[in-house]
Amino acid sequence: MSDFLTADIDRADALIDLSNVVLERSLGGSGAADLLRLERVGRALSALYGSSETRMYGVADESLIRRNLYADVRQFRALRRWRAERVIHVAPDADPVLLELADQTGLPIITGDRFRNHRDDFPWLDGSDDAVLEPRAGAGGGVSLSHVVVHPVLDWEVSRAEESDLLKQKGVRARQGLLTRIWGCPEPRCPWHDPLRTGLMFVPRWYRDRLYCDLHDLDVVDLGPRPRAAQVKVISNGAEVARFPVRAGERVKVGRSPGGFVLTPWLSAATRLKVSREHLALELAGDRLVFTDSSRNGTTVVNAEGIRRKVHRTSAPFGYKSRLEVVPGLELIRSGRRYPSELQIDRAVATAAEPPPEATVSY
Incomplete structure (x- = not known):
């Protein structure tokens, strides 16, 4: 199986996301992880390029080496040996390594991933039609590779x-x-x-x-x-400039008035006159984030399809796919983060230990 791999990136015809491929059950094999999937992808690359000499430069997440997920323990030992002999590149997170190498070499990445969490650092991904080769299972246990378009994401x-x-x-x-x-x-x-x-x-x-x-x-x-909370991002002229949490039991005021979240740093002399001191407020209502407009000029809700709706002196849900336009060029959006690694909390909100809840509320 290692015949398809090379530690010399100058000899590689493609990069391979080993964790993604080895754990993809649709590619055949047995168990949670199987190196047979690597071999089938290697054959598919040879078929795509019409050469039996094709090689892949493999990058794996450390978790793939740390846990034995293989029906045949010899495969697990082989992976650990490849790591020791530097046949493969192992990193805590393989994705940034793969993308850096793809950026530097122009090699495609064999993966089923779309790297949604790395678009800011690697903007060339958006709209690319040659960065990703996706392995797809075919009839009779075969595997093929196809270039896919990496569509922009919200x-x-x-x-x-x-x-x-x-x-x-x-x-x-x-x-x-x-x-x-x-x-x-x-x-x-x-x-x-x-x-x-x-x-x-x-x-x-x-x-x-x-x-x-x-x-x-x-x-x-x-x-x-852990207190429930939702994160909100402030977008000024298309760029994120700040973010803040809305915690359970809180009512977060947004506008020009001190005491809430102040938008003044991103307002021009002209737009400042259009934003009220308390323009809107955000709070969690059950499992939803809602906003209440209290401004003179209203707040525009833009949904995922781009449809705009003015909200004035009333409340409405604030979903992940919506944008709240305070004034043209200044918007609030949901971050989409359900379990942030760092979350500002209040001592008063976090109480003594209680039994773990039966279900997790997602935001």
Whole structure:
């Protein structure tokens, strides 16, 4: 199987996202992970380029090497040997490495991923039709490779993908109920020792039935339920300039008046006159974020299809795919982040430990 791989990127015909390919069950094999999928993709690359000498430069997430997900333990040993012999490149997060290499070499990446969480750092991805080669299962167990168009994504999708990627790295993506709790590190010098005091939340690592701080390798302490919150981004002329949380039980005022979230830094002399001191307010109502306009001129809601609707002196839901236009060029959007790794919290909101909730509320 390693015959399709090369450690010399100058000899490579493509980059391969090993974790994505090896874990993709539709490509055949058995078990959660199977190196047979790598071999089939290698054959598909040879068929695509019409050469038996094609090679791939492999990059893998560290989690693929850390856990034995293989029906045949010899495959797990082979992967660890490839790492030791530098046959493959192993990184905590393979995606940035793959994209940097693709940017530098022009090689396509073999993956089923669309890299939604890296569009800001690699803007050339948007609209690209030669950056990604997607493996697709065919009849009789065969695999083919096809160039796909990497379509632009909405800002909230980028944020949600970033969060999913973080959970994957920490090993807790399948255990998101853990993220309804506040966790602290027992080490007093750790920046995450007392999140209730510092106001910073973090995602602990889960491995082999342990939930621990990967900075100090100590089991974390459950400090109680995590307050529900939604993140909002401020977009000025198409660029993110700030973000702020809306926590359960809070009413966040937005406008020119001190005491809420102040928009004045991004207002010109002309637009400043169109924004009220308390232009609108945001709050969580059950499992939804809603806004209430209280301005002179109203707030425009722009939905995913671009349809605009003026809201004046009334309340309306504020969903992920919507934008709130305060004035032309200044908007509020939802971040899409359901479990931020760092979330400002209030000591008064975080109470003593309670039993974990049965279900996780998503925002």
